[in-house]
Amino acid sequence: MITTNTDSQKNEKIVTINCQFLNQMKLGSEFNATACINCGTCTAICPMEINLLPRQLFRYVLIGAEEKVLENVNNIYSCLLCRMCEENCPAGVHIAENVRSLRTYINREVYGLSRS
Amino acid sequence: MPVPIGNTLGIFSDNIVRRRSILPLSTKRITHWSNGFSLPHGGSTILYTGQMYQLIPFINSMSHQLGKFEDSWITRFFGIGRFFNKMLNLTKFMAFPSSKEKAAYDQPIRNIVECLHKAGSEFGYLYEHDYYSGALAYDEGLDDAFKRHAKFVYNVWKEHNVKTLITIDPHTTNIVRSIYPHYIEDFDIEVKNYMEILAENPPPVVQHLHETVTVHDPCLYARSESIVEQPRKLLRNIGIEVQETELSGALANCCGGPLESLFPKKSLLIAKKRVDQLLDCASTIITSCPICMANLKRVTPETHSVHDISEYLVKSYSPDFK
Numbered sequence: 149m150i151t152t153n154t155d156s157q158k159n160e161k162i163v164t165i166n167c168q169f170l171n172q173m174k175l176g177s178e179f180n181a182t183a184c185i186n187c188g189t190c191t192a193i194c195p196m197e198i199n200l201l202p203r204q205l206f207r208y209v210l211i212g213a214e215e216k217v218l219e220n221v222n223n224i225y226s227c228l229l230c231r232m233c234e235e236n237c238p239a240g241v242h243i244a245e246n247v248r249s250l251r252t253y254i255n256r257e258v259y260g261l262s263r264s
Numbered sequence: 265m266p267v268p269i270g271n272t273l274g275i276f277s278d279n280i281v282r283r284r285s286i287l288p289l290s291t292k293r294i295t296h297w298s299n300g301f302s303l304p305h306g307g308s309t310i311l312y313t314g315q316m317y318q319l320i321p322f323i324n325s326m327s328h329q330l331g332k333f334e335d336s337w338i339t340r341f342f343g344i345g346r347f348f349n350k351m352l353n354l355t356k357f358m359a360f361p362s363s364k365e366k367a368a369y370d371q372p373i374r375n376i377v378e379c380l381h382k383a384g385s386e387f388g389y390l391y392e393h394d395y396y397s398g399a400l401a402y403d404e405g406l407d408d409a410f411k412r413h414a415k416f417v418y419n420v421w422k423e424h425n426v427k428t429l430i431t432i433d434p435h436t437t438n439i440v441r442s443i444y445p446h447y448i449e450d451f452d453i454e455v456k457n458y459m460e461i462l463a464e465n466p467p468p469v470v471q472h473l474h475e476t477v478t479v480h481d482p483c484l485y486a487r488s489e490s491i492v493e494q495p496r497k498l499l500r501n502i503g504i505e506v507q508e509t510e511l512s513g514a515l516a517n518c519c520g521g522p523l524e525s526l527f528p529k530k531s532l533l534i535a536k537k538r539v540d541q542l543l544d545c546a547s548t549i550i551t552s553c554p555i556c557m558a559n560l561k562r563v564t565p566e567t568h569s570v571h572d573i574s575e576y577l578v579k580s581y582s583p584d585f586k
Binding site: 248250252256261262 | 269270273274277402403404405406407408409483487488514515517518520522523526527530534537538
């Protein structure tokens with residue numbers, strides 16, 4: 149576990165990096181957002197409007213900020229998986245599949261739903 | 265307090281694993297629509313409903329209950345509910361749709377079968393083995409439960425020597441055609457949607473219908489399965505004029521239906537937005553997905569209407585069919 153202070157003036161900006169989470173998302177799932185260019189098309193076009201911020205969520209995953217991801221649980225399960233964002237993503241990121249991968253992670257690791 | 269996500273998904277997961285559906289229905293309910301058709305039991309080509317149309321009245325009823333619980337103290341007891349649901353199917357006591365509503369969602373399946381017969385298609389049905397596809401489990405990321413369930417359903421088809429499935433809704437079409445092959449090694453069953461079959465070989469038109477409608481494209485047909493032109497071709501062929509919204513085809517907005525289990529209120533807001541877009545074009549909305557139909561109907565004013573495409577097709581190909 150690595151703790152990084154992104155702004156020495158403000159403690160609330162401390163981000164905890166969870167390497168285990170990072171590896172699990174990289175190796176154990178279909179998650180892939182490295183092509184994301186952070187353009188914001190997905191947010192602009194989302195029928196859920198500003199509530200969902202895939203690009204922000206994906207940045208948290210890419211740096212292993214599990215806590216930040218888990219702060220967004222309601223947003224992750226609010227995604228309609230309608231793929232409107234994917235249809236318009238200039239970088240061809242599989243946004244819906246990435247969101248689904250996050251649900252799978254949360255179901256297993258937070259809700260313990262793999263053993264039912 | 266919103267509907268508790270973990271416990272609600274836990275109930276769905278337990279139901280899929282123990283009872284082979286998110287909301288287990290009796291065989292009588294699942295197959296009730298088939299009364300009077302005498303479809304052969306099995307065969308190399310079968311109609312696979314995936315239980316989607318049959319489930320909607322129960323999902324509607326349950327969403328209505330969940331909508332009442334959303335933001336209430338009752339949500340604290342969902343964990344206890346999940347515990348008891350493992351032993352006894354509690355979801356059975358949460359959904360009481362009326363006979364009228366059940367019949368309304370059986371009718372599109374009957375219409376589709378009649379249209380396929382008019383097109384000369386021959387197929388059977390697996391009756392008590394017409395299992396749920398696992399679509400919601402997949403969407404909610406319940407991968408472990410979904411994987412087990414998909415293998416079970418696929419093995420049932422293989423035991424019955426099924427070579428081709430005819431699917432009738434976007435969720436089932438997408439899950440068995442595009443998702444199962446990723447989870448099942450050597451998946452080798454052909455999957456055809458009924459609108460693809462009808463568009464390739466349309467039945468003779470007995471009655472032309474002179475109406476103007478607008479079409480709501482279900483997300484999965486439009487953006488995953490490339491079923492956009494087929495419904496329009498079928499409607500034009502029977503004399504219907506289609507007024508397009510700006511956001512149609514690959515750019516169609518979602519009906520909000522996928523949120524109804526966990527966020528019933530948000531789901532209605534999305535539906536309202538979509539209905540407003542559609543009603544700017546025509547007062548009649550046509551769709552081809554039971555989830556879209558249910559969600560759009562909830563917010564459509566009484567002066568306007570939402571219909572399954574099969575209602576129009578059967579009226580044209582077989583006007584006396586009931």
